[in-house]
Every structure is written in C-alpha cells, then in structure tokens.
Amino acid sequence: MALKSFIEVDHDSHFPIQNLPYGVFKPQPSSSPRPGVAIGDFVLDLSEIASAALFDGPLLKNSNVFHQPNLNKFISLGRPAWKEARATIQKLLSATEPTLRDNAALRQKSLLPVSSVELLLPVVVGDYTDFFSSLHHTKNCGLIFRGPQTPVLENWYHLPIAYHGRASSVVISGTDIIRPRGQAHPSGGSPPYFGPSLKLDFELEMATVVGPGNELGKPVDINNAEDHIFGLVLLNDWSARDIQAWEYIPLGPFLGKNFGTTISPWIVTLEALEPFACEAPKQDPPPLPYLTEKESKNYDISLEVHIKPAEHEDSSVVTRSSLKHLYWTLTQQLAHHTINGCNLRPGDLLGTGTISGPEPEARGCLLELTWNGQNSLSLNGLDRKFLEDGDEVTLTGYCKGNGYTVGFGSCSGKIVPPAP
C-alpha cells in the first residue's frame, strides 16, 4: 500500500508524504526564521522537531542544523544526512506512527497551516549562475537574434554555456518585480532609447540548489556530481529583452537580467524526484570525457506558465513544457562549472536556462512565443507581446506519480512600474 500521512492530503496536492520539500518560514512576523517541510496544507517546523529530540539518527542527533535561519548548514552535510532527515520526517508524519500523531501538544507547536506563515528564501544564495541548456530555446533565440545562418553556434554542442548572474537580486515567490529602466537599441539613426523596458519577459527555468561545495582548485567528477545537488526549485529569470539585446555584446547578460530573479519557496529533493528520473536526450557529437556520464539523467517534471493581467480574475496558460527536454543535464552543468577549479558553495543556484520544448506551445519565454513581438498572444482576449504593468506571472511544476503528485508549488511575481 502507498505510504500515507496522518495529515489529510488532497490527491492533487503538490506536497504528499512522498515529497517533503524543505523551505524556511516565520510563524509570526516577529519570530525568527526556521527550516520547515511542506506536508499538504501544513508546514512542519523542524526546529520544534529538533527541540523535541526527534532527530535521533547518528548524523543529526544533537545537531543545530534545524535551529538556523536558513538551510545552508543542513544542505552542506551531504546525502547521508539528507537521507537520515527524510527517513525521520517521513516516519514521524506517517499514518501508522504515533509519536507526533498522538501528541496534541507537539502537533500544535510543530504543524502550522502554511497559509498562516511567511515563506522566505530557503537558502542564502552566495552565487547564481544561469545556463543555456535547452536546444529548442537556443535555436529559437539564435533565429531571432542572429538569423538563420547558424542559429546554434558550434561551441554550444560541446559545452554547457552559462553566464554569471547576480545573487543579490534573487527573491522569493510573491515579491513584486519593478520594471527596470535602461538603454535599448538606437533605431533609424537616433540615439539609444532610455526609459522603462518596453520588452519585459519571463523565462521558465528550474535551478539546482548546490549542497556540499567543492574546494577551490578541485573539480567535481561528473559521476559524483549528483552528490553535490540537494534539490531543485522553479526559477523565473526575468529578462528585459530590449536592454539585453543592446548591452550583451560582447560580454554577455548584465542589467537586462539582474534586476530580479524569482525562485519558488520549496526545495524538492533529488530523493523525492528519483521516481521521475528519465533518460536525457542523446548528445551528438558525444561530449568530452569530463562531461560523459555513466547515466545521463533528466527528470520528467511538467512545467507551466500562467499570466494573470490586472484586468482579469483568472490567469491564462501561456506555455507547457518539461524539464525532460533539457539537452545538458544538471550534473553536466555542475561538473562543467567546476572543471577549471571554480568552487561552488552550499546554497549556490545553478539555473538550467529557459526550458523550451520542441513544440511552439512549449516555448519558455515571450521572446520565443511572440517571436520578439512580431506576433501577439491572447490572454482571454487581451493581446500580449511582452509583459505589462500589473501582469502576474506564475510558474508551476509537478510530477505525476501513481496516485500522488510531487510538485514544486508555484513561483510568481507581479510587474509593477518603476517609481517616477
């Protein structure tokens, strides 16, 4: 029989006992932030579970990792500690285990309706890197920005391309995004445009949350790279296409990207995603040995983007894609990032890059969906080429198991105008 919790969980909830994603929250505005795990519509306060001495395994007994204001210390411990924590939490929440189920006082203290708490960034992000790992996205961007001669440049097939993003502007789902001001292309002999971006876009991405890092000068072997991945979140790499197109030659994305990057609050672990692992697309040409893995793995995570304009009650779905389409795998991204000796640290975020699928309906950003504004999308009758003030963009992601769903919840942000 399938594992069940004593807590009622809707069959389409993203957070059944098979998931158990980690986040950080404040029970009251004045409380200190603490780690928690989502279960149905509740959050389990791990600081209370630790205070009750219920983490009694060899690695976590007497540990203070759940008395921290972020998950960095816990995730730096590595997979054996993650497995121990998951086993403890899964047992405590299961229908057949009386310890928490039958202890009203502890339940009262440790299980809070998620609607009553404030969710915060789950980790302190020291560094954020954004890859470019979807072949479909790369091809479409190439056709739009560089024309039909060589939409995919030769290097792309040999290494996972990336740029260094900015960690300071990574924000939690629900944070408003202020439309950036900047310069855009001059047109018809005029000087460059300066003002609020006229081509504001979302990018449907996921991100690896790095667990244990690596020492400076010591690359991570591709076949051990998975041990450095704690889990995944949804990520929206908001992009101002007009600023980007004018500024990013020759050094790459800068102010067109670093005004805000939104992540979802719950980190879904690789353990919870393992039942949804699938083979990654075949790579041709074969990668160099340092990027060749024994097992080339993606996860079959269905992804959607919804936009709710200010004028509407309801949102419209604008794209449906899946992480399974990614060409360069998460482990290849991580190994490549360290091959020169670059050190990763616990809490670093590695964005996958925009995740587009092969079909036009599976394109992961408006740049592709409207072909740089040449076409419009209809949001229940409202036309959109790029994002307007008041638009709320929500990413969701989930995996369908046998009778349950393992999901990421949502990652949203609303566009607001810059101060005058």
Ligand SMILES: O=C(O)/C=C/C(=O)CC(=O)CC(=O)O
């Ligand atoms: O192809 C280009 O010129 C630009 C591509 C992007 O803006 C994409 C980017 O940030 C990386 C990604 O999300 O895949």
Ligand SMILES: [Ca+2]
């Ligand atoms: Ca991106």
Ligand SMILES: [Mg+2]
């Ligand atoms: Mg960004």
